[in-house]
Amino acid sequence: MDYQVFLVFLGIVGGGIIAASPTALGVVNDESVLHIAGIFPIGGKGGWQGGQACEPAAMLALEDVNKRSDLLPGFTLRLHWNDSECEPGLGASVMYNLLYNKPQKLMLLAGCSTVCTTVAEAAKMWNLVVLCYGASSPALSDRNRFPTLFRTHPSATVHNPTRIKLMEKYGWSRVAILQQAEEVFISTVEDLEARCKRSGIEIITRQSFLSDPTDAVRNLRRQDARVIVGLFYVVAARRVLCEVFKQKLYGKSHVWFFIGWYEDNWFVENLDQEGIKCTAEEMKMAAEGHLTTEALMWNQNEQQTISGMTTNDFRERLNKALKKRYEIDEERYPEGYQEAPLAYDAVWAVALAFNKTMEKLNRQGKRSLKDFTYTDKETADDIYSAINSTQFLGVSGYVAFSSQGDRIALTQIEQAVDGKYVLLGYYDTQSDNLTWFNRERWSGGKVPQDRTIVRRVLRTVSLGLFVSMCTISLVGILWAAALILFNFLHRHRRVIQLSQPACNTLMLVGVVLCLGSVFPLGLDGRFVEGEAYPTVCTARSWLLCTGFSLAYGAMFSKVWRVHRLTTKAKADPKADEGWKLYVMVGGFLFVDVALLLSWQLTDPPERGIEVFPLEDPLNTEDDIKIRPELEHCESQHSTVWLGILYGYKGLVLIFGLFLAYETRSIKVKAINDSRLVGMSIYNVVVLCLITAPVTMVIASQQDAGYAFVALSIIFCCFLSMALIFVPKVIEVMRHPGEKERGSDGAQSDGGMTREEEERYRSLLAENDELQKLISAKEEKIRLLKQRLEEKEAAEGGGNRGKQRHGGRRRQVDSPAGVFTISEIDRKIPITHKEWL
Numbered sequence: 001m002d003y004q005v006f007l008v009f010l011g012i013v014g015g016g017i018i019a020a021s022p023t024a025l026g027v028v029n030d031e032s033v034l035h036i037a038g039i040f041p042i043g044g045k046g047g048w049q050g051g052q053a054c055e056p057a058a059m060l061a062l063e064d065v066n067k068r069s070d071l072l073p074g075f076t077l078r079l080h081w082n083d084s085e086c087e088p089g090l091g092a093s094v095m096y097n098l099l100y101n102k103p104q105k106l107m108l109l110a111g112c113s114t115v116c117t118t119v120a121e122a123a124k125m126w127n128l129v130v131l132c133y134g135a136s137s138p139a140l141s142d143r144n145r146f147p148t149l150f151r152t153h154p155s156a157t158v159h160n161p162t163r164i165k166l167m168e169k170y171g172w173s174r175v176a177i178l179q180q181a182e183e184v185f186i187s188t189v190e191d192l193e194a195r196c197k198r199s200g201i202e203i204i205t206r207q208s209f210l211s212d213p214t215d216a217v218r219n220l221r222r223q224d225a226r227v228i229v230g231l232f233y234v235v236a237a238r239r240v241l242c243e244v245f246k247q248k249l250y251g252k253s254h255v256w257f258f259i260g261w262y263e264d265n266w267f268v269e270n271l272d273q274e275g276i277k278c279t280a281e282e283m284k285m286a287a288e289g290h291l292t293t294e295a296l297m298w299n300q301n302e303q304q305t306i307s308g309m310t311t312n313d314f315r316e317r318l319n320k321a322l323k324k325r326y327e328i329d330e331e332r333y334p335e336g337y338q339e340a341p342l343a344y345d346a347v348w349a350v351a352l353a354f355n356k357t358m359e360k361l362n363r364q365g366k367r368s369l370k371d372f373t374y375t376d377k378e379t380a381d382d383i384y385s386a387i388n389s390t391q392f393l394g395v396s397g398y399v400a401f402s403s404q405g406d407r408i409a410l411t412q413i414e415q416a417v418d419g420k421y422v423l424l425g426y427y428d429t430q431s432d433n434l435t436w437f438n439r440e441r442w443s444g445g446k447v448p449q450d451r452t453i454v455r456r457v458l459r460t461v462s463l464g465l466f467v468s469m470c471t472i473s474l475v476g477i478l479w480a481a482a483l484i485l486f487n488f489l490h491r492h493r494r495v496i497q498l499s500q501p502a503c504n505t506l507m508l509v510g511v512v513l514c515l516g517s518v519f520p521l522g523l524d525g526r527f528v529e530g531e532a533y534p535t536v537c538t539a540r541s542w543l544l545c546t547g548f549s550l551a552y553g554a555m556f557s558k559v560w561r562v563h564r565l566t567t568k569a570k571a572d573p574k575a576d577e578g579w580k581l582y583v584m585v586g587g588f589l590f591v592d593v594a595l596l597l598s599w600q601l602t603d604p605p606e607r608g609i610e611v612f613p614l615e616d617p618l619n620t621e622d623d624i625k626i627r628p629e630l631e632h633c634e635s636q637h638s639t640v641w642l643g644i645l646y647g648y649k650g651l652v653l654i655f656g657l658f659l660a661y662e663t664r665s666i667k668v669k670a671i672n673d674s675r676l677v678g679m680s681i682y683n684v685v686v687l688c689l690i691t692a693p694v695t696m697v698i699a700s701q702q703d704a705g706y707a708f709v710a711l712s713i714i715f716c717c718f719l720s721m722a723l724i725f726v727p728k729v730i731e732v733m734r735h736p737g738e739k740e741r742g743s744d745g746a747q748s749d750g751g752m753t754r755e756e757e758e759r760y761r762s763l764l765a766e767n768d769e770l771q772k773l774i775s776a777k778e779e780k781i782r783l784l785k786q787r788l789e790e791k792e793a794a795e796g797g798g799n800r801g802k803q804r805h806g807g808r809r810r811q812v813d814s815p816a817g818v819f820t821i822s823e824i825d826r827k828i829p830i831t832h833k834e835w836l
């Protein structure tokens, strides 16, 4: 590359004089001129044609820079430029023309992201520093790809720290992103995602669209997006906003972040031209309350900048300059008006950097800036480091560059309030300084939430039900206790003594335990903490199981005993084998304890939560949903354990039912209440067999489930107590005088008087005696008959004799008189049953 531009070094002579009035002279001696190249997008269609205002601004800057005597003394800065129309190809062509044609250029200015990308990627080949005044693409912040690029335009990613700052300020940690599929937005979103991740903000969804945002917005609604960052050009923004209105993604529950560089009333303009199917009124509603972030391109303070102008001075001068070229009405400035200060400051940055480089080169006394060629890497590095360290206060604010070559800038945050933008504050990324004016307004009166707040509500047994069940249980427990006392006080009464009172006491203890289980059954989240719940579970199973075993076991062993007495012929009803009853109850209890203990130890109960579908709160003003939850006692293998328990209890129940049926009409003296016990067994079995499956089905309805179980327990207990004890109590009350069993008098136990019993006993004894007698007589008859037959055989037949003997044989003596055989026959099979 031998594109040497020959330049004659003028020396120091007269530089200051020439520099003082370059424009006045019109043509300046080429030896004292520093040439820079500029590419401005002006006459193109589409894209950013910001050169329209930026080029005049750059020219203003050039004028001001060259006027300054302390800047580049002895030199004039000259800008050679052409139009790129924001077309990368044309931009490249313009760049080649500018570089290949004399004079030698020292630096390149460019605008429009696509052109900047092309130019900056190529410029390193000529050792040229590129300064972009109008390019926001985050892709340009890549030092490897663009080693010599700087820009006075902030990168689009400058919004991201501001957005994050606001999200943190309002406590939003769950956001969604809606973007137009354009390179600049894609790289902005990538940066935003990385920053969100660092700040612990969750991005719930990232929706992108080419031109029609309908589906993307709909998806946002589906994902319950509340805080949404929208990245798109203004035309797409109007479509998005209309869709936002239709999907109702606005108002008190939603916050949108838009880009701040749209015009102030962008959401009500061009609706008809662009075929937006929303009215201006609707658009205004949807836009209400949204936030915008915007990199500041105009100095906000009326400070004197490096050029000596304030921002307003600059605006006036720029307007004047623009009016010379364009037909400007009051409202509409040429494109790029917003960015004009950036172009102005870009030229100043170049001049300051050159001034600095020149100073350095002069100090070293070796080279001059004028000697720069496209192969002169050393000078290029000097220029690079000079611009890298350039800092000044320009009309676009404080100008400084990051190590990535990006402009460090303030961002401003605005909010649409009543269709107008209200300035909320500024944010300085570099120093993390948020200046906030507290002017934000939310339509809900408070900061919107970043998500639907789900309130967990524990379903509990209703207090009224719980209290009434517990009251009934308590009455039952007191009643059982009273019955225990009754049993004890009247232990000498026959009616009690013959009812296995200890067994009945066991039953009553069981009833107390069962009724006691009604309390823990209704204890739930209303009364106990989650940690205490397993204890409640344990209490429930132990109380109910042991209570059942005691109460039912006592009744079961009674009917079992009655059954034994009637089936075993040898059994002596008088023998006091009451201890066997307790062994049986003890056996049941032992099995229970063994089962429950092994369950408890190997697979302890835990607090399981059943979750129901979300429900709307009663008060719809609140932006929440309710998730009902229900506590259950659970353990890992609870079905197995319950299966074993229910199986065992079920067998006992069924067997008890069978025994009760078998002995339904048998009365044994030693157990005088067996029929009543049988009846209460029926009732327990039936209720248990209904309750167990039904509670499994309605377990999800805490009130119904609790009511069902509690009522079953209460009903079983009360009925059993009533069946077994009411007759005894009545009996005792009817005969209050009798104290001891031994005392005589008409007395009954369960309907059998003492006389009757005596008679029954004597009859039984008589029966036995008679049976013995009969068998003796039978034996005698058999022998006689045998002898007779032998005789007849000897006589050779005699029918008359046989008849005679037959009549006599049918008479048997008996102590109670003379019975015929047939009468005795009837008496022999006397059972207790017949007697009753």
Ligand SMILES: *[C@@H]1O[C@H](CO)[C@@H](O)[C@H](O)[C@H]1NC(C)=O
Pocket: 082, 083, 090, 093, 094, 097
């Ligand atoms: C640049 O400007 C010159 C005249 O100033 C013109 O002839 C040329 O066509 C322009 N375009 C390019 C791409 O150089």
Ligand SMILES: *[C@@H]1O[C@H](CO)[C@@H](O)[C@H](O)[C@H]1NC(C)=O
Pocket: 070, 071, 072, 355, 356, 358, 359
């Ligand atoms: C330009 O450089 C000269 C020294 O060469 C210095 O005195 C002057 O202050 C610099 N100008 C500016 C504006 O920094």
Ligand SMILES: *[C@@H]1O[C@H](CO)[C@@H](O)[C@H](O)[C@H]1NC(C)=O
Pocket: 426, 431, 433, 434, 435
């Ligand atoms: C933050 O910026 C404001 C102006 O925007 C300034 O007045 C204030 O001193 C700054 N605070 C810090 C800590 O830098």
